Amino acid sequence: MVIVLKMALCWVVLTLVLAAGEMEATSEESIIMSRIAATIGKAFEGCREETQLAPEIMKEWHQLWDYDLDVGAHREIGCTVICMGHKNALLDDDNTVHGDRMLDYIRTYENGDDLANKVVEEYSNCDKQYKDIEDDCSRVIKSFACFKTDVKKAGFAAYADMIKDMLEEQ
Structure with a gap:
């Protein structure tokens, strides 16, 4: 019985260690996403x-990344x-994302290589889901x-508060 409890405890500890490692990676990607969003956000006032x-x-x-704001409702x-x-310089003339430029842009950030492909x-x-909507906006x-x-579900969404703080520092 003691051996079974020790094994169960080892599995719990191992699971927690693995989960903590995964959370750390997710947090790093979210920080990178926040930096990217803040940099892009420099153009917000003019736009x-x-x-x-x-x-x-x-x-x-930064409100764009606030999950209380239903951005899809605002053309x-x-x-x-x-x-x-x-x-x-992330869009083509037809207002679609230029994949290669987006990849290159994200790769300019420290540890952005893996994140670039995911984004x-x-x-x-x-x-692709919305390609039939004619109005670009x-x-x-x-x-x-x-x-x-989707990026929130995948664990690498930007943090609205972090974006705000980064923009205030600039």
Whole structure:
């Protein structure tokens, strides 16, 4: 009986150690995602003015990653995201993500190599779901809303509070 309890305790400890290691990797990827979002977010103010995004809809860029905000319900946010994507050279002329440029962009971040492929894959999967929406602003924000949900499930979503702090430091 004692041997069985010791073995069970070993399995519990091993499971906790493995889970902690997985959480640490997830946290690192979320931090990288937050850095990426903050860097892209530098273009927010100019794009918000350019697209006339009302402050009542979204006052600050970090709110896009707030899971209480239903971004998919706001076409106007999609227009602002398109503007920001172009200012960061991440979109093609047809307002779709340029996969190779996105990969290269994310790889410029420390430890971004593994994350780059995941981000492009997740976004591409979401983009395919909404490819039939003709209005670019609506398509982009629906794709982003899907992406935001999927990266949260996958464990590498950006942290809204961290993005806010990074933007305030700049």
